[in-house]
Amino acid sequence: MKLAIIILFIVILIFPIQVSFGQNQTDSQIKEWSSIGISLMQERKFVEAIEYFDKILEVEPTDSIALGNKGAALTQLNKYEEALLIYNIALQIDPTNINILNNKAATLFNLGKIDESLQTLDNILEIEPSNVNVLILKGKVLSETKRYSEAFSIFKKALEIDPTNDDAKKHSYFAINHIRLIPITNSKYLGHVVLQVRNSQGTLVSVFVSDALGYLPHEVTDEYLNSSPVKELVEIDGQKYEKREFVETLHGKKSSFIGKAVLGYDKLGYDIYPFDVLPHGIIMEKGDTLRADWTILKKIN
Numbered sequence: 001m002k003l004a005i006i007i008l009f010i011v012i013l014i015f016p017i018q019v020s021f022g023q024n025q026t027d028s029q030i031k032e033w034s035s036i037g038i039s040l041m042q043e044r045k046f047v048e049a050i051e052y053f054d055k056i057l058e059v060e061p062t063d064s065i066a067l068g069n070k071g072a073a074l075t076q077l078n079k080y081e082e083a084l085l086i087y088n089i090a091l092q093i094d095p096t097n098i099n100i101l102n103n104k105a106a107t108l109f110n111l112g113k114i115d116e117s118l119q120t121l122d123n124i125l126e127i128e129p130s131n132v133n134v135l136i137l138k139g140k141v142l143s144e145t146k147r148y149s150e151a152f153s154i155f156k157k158a159l160e161i162d163p164t165n166d167d168a169k170k171h172s173y174f175a176i177n178h179i180r181l182i183p184i185t186n187s188k189y190l191g192h193v194v195l196q197v198r199n200s201q202g203t204l205v206s207v208f209v210s211d212a213l214g215y216l217p218h219e220v221t222d223e224y225l226n227s228s229p230v231k232e233l234v235e236i237d238g239q240k241y242e243k244r245e246f247v248e249t250l251h252g253k254k255s256s257f258i259g260k261a262v263l264g265y266d267k268l269g270y271d272i273y274p275f276d277v278l279p280h281g282i283i284m285e286k287g288d289t290l291r292a293d294w295t296i297l298k299k300i301n
Contacts, residue, residue, distance in 0.1 A: 030056060037069060046073040064094035071100065075107050083107045096127050102134070105141075114145055132162045139171055148178040149218050156220070159268050173270050181214035181276055188299040189215055190241065193277050193292060195261055200287035208279040221274040224265055225298055234297065241297035250290040258282040263294050 037052035050073045056066040067090035074083035087104040091097065101124045108117035121138045124131060135158040142151035155172030158165060184191050191213035197205040215221055230242045246263055259281060262273040275296065284290055 030059065034066070037066075041069065041073060044076070046076045049073050062093050064090045064097060064100070067093070068097065068100040068103070071107075072103050075103055075110075078110075080107045080111050084111070098124055098127065098131075098134075102137070105137070109141055109144075114141065117141060130161050132158045132165060132168065135161075136165070136168050136171065139168070139175065143171060143175050143178075146178075148175045151175040152179065152218065152220070156268065163269075169269055172268055176216075176218075176220075176272055179216060179218060181216050181273070184213045184215050184275075187215060189213075190236070190297040191215075191275060192295040193261065195258075195277075195279055195282060196291045196293075197282060197284055198289050198291070199285070200289075205288065206282060208282060210277050210279065212277065214276045214278075216272070216274045220267065220272060222298070224267070224272070224274045225296065227265075233300070236297075240300045242300060244296050244298075246292075246294040246296070248292045248294070250284075250292075252284040252286055252288040252290070254286050256284050258284060258290065261290075261292050263292070263296075 033052045033055045037049045037056075040046070040049035040052065050070055053066045053070040053073070056063055057070070060066070067086055071083045071086035071090060074080075074086060084104065084107050087100055087107065090100050091104065094100065101120055105117045105120035105124075108114075108120060118138060118141060121134055121141070124134045125138070128134065135154055139151045139154035139158065142148070142154060152172055152175040155168050155175060158168040159172060162168065190211075192211050193209070193213060195208040197207075199205055225242075225244060228244050228246070231245050232243050234241050234243050248263065250258075258279060261277050261279055261282075263275040264271040264273040266272075275294065282290065
């Protein structure tokens with residue numbers, strides 16, 4: 001796994017001071033150790049910080065805050081197995097601590113335990129279902145393991161909660177562009193497209209016709225279709241379909257070669273392409289207009 005994921009995923013835990021006082025230790029001493037340890041964490045002096053968290057744990061072994069901070073320091077030192085042990089102890093004491101769960105997930109990721117990392121993030125989302133930051137972190141883990149379709153769904157959910165989140169938007173765009181479109185053959189879709197190129201005088205220059213469309217194998221494709229009106233219901237070989245039609249045009253600003261035509265829409269602040277076709281090369285000259293007439297049929301269950 002890429003170590004760089006820590007930059008995206010781990011957070012240096014700066015816990016509020018929450019301590020239980022030992023019989024032989026004053027309140028001010030505990031607070032001082034906590035403050036020094038946190039300051040050392042901020043300065044990235046993790047070995048030295050652990051010494052102060054250990055002082056607290058000598059007095060109060062079940063202090064989840066000191067345990068969590070010690071685990072965070074160990075994670076930053078790449079001592080993942082030791083950190084995981086500490087996080088598990090802390091979570092036995094405080095099982096709903098979001099910060100500790102977050103860093104446990106990071107540690108599991110760096111140990112290559114992807115499913116356990118995702119499960120830990122899901123544990124956080126059970127506590128805070130609308131936690132956008134955790135949704136984004138889960139999406140990043142899925143993307144890092146090339147599970148782009150799942151990642152896009154997670155980023156999409158984050159954007160439904162926070163539509164202006166640039167991090168979610170950027171990574172959702174990355175994920176959707178790594179989902180390969182596949183042929184509509186044997187799918188619930190049928191399709192037809194006519195591409196016509198006309199010059200500036202309106203004279204027909206070339207025509208391309210095809211039923212060999214590709215589609216995006218994700219629920220967002222149906223969302224796109226459902227957002228457009230059904231023109232009519234048709235029956236083919238005993239199967240009923242919803243028929244929709246779309247028209248798109250492209251005006252040539254310079255001579256260009258069209259290797260792929262796409263049917264797209266702006267869903268999350270950028271274009272998503274649920275359907276495409278490869279026309280094997282269409283030449284457009286400056287001033288030409290390309291018109292694409294798409295017919296998409298979706299099987300009715």
